[in-house]
Amino acid sequence: AQSVTQPDIHITVSEGASLELRCNYSYGATPYLFWYVQSPGQGLQLLLKYFSGDTLVQGIKGFEAEFKRSQSSFNLRKPSVHWSDAAEYFCAVGGTSYDKVIFGPGTSLSVIP
């Protein structure tokens, strides 16, 4: 069955520090992978996506993620975190265009000024 795990429930980093949020998935075929961000009181916004090709994908707001098939992982990274990056981050996996997408439980990011 499809599933997504995000091992870190909550992470705190200092502003300017680097960030890595972990995501592991279980899927029977080549997955479509997504990272979304949710600011307080808002809906979710797509940060980046992987469908095929280059396993390192760039997204908005300076984020990137790397697809590692051997590890079933799609970790999100940012070299230097800004205070405005404090939010909830969700990893998600889907299949063909007509399959529903499964979301992970989310990682809450706090940023210390």
Place this chain on the structure above:
Amino acid sequence: GAGVSQSPSNKVTEKGKDVELRCDPISGHTALYWYRQSLGQGLEFLIYFQGNSAPDKSGLPSDRFSAERTGGSVSTLTIQRTQQEDSAVYLCASSYRKNIQYFGAGTRLSVL
């Protein structure tokens, strides 16, 4: 507007009452999803509409929950005989291709 619109933004109701939540997807998007997000929790899939296909209702938690999508556009999520555990934010998303979902701001439901 260009985005997904949900109404109302907030709904307070009494236990046992029925509520209807509305979602206006982005024009032309063939897929529409409803999710529930309880306080501090992730997204719980509820129901998925794709074009004219039968909806995937596998996530609906009980028969008190139902949803319809009229004319392949607007969707209404109905909760009958609301319970306190139904209190949550209900998110709607629409999609056109490759499952890239565009989310509304949600409806915060409080059942007293």
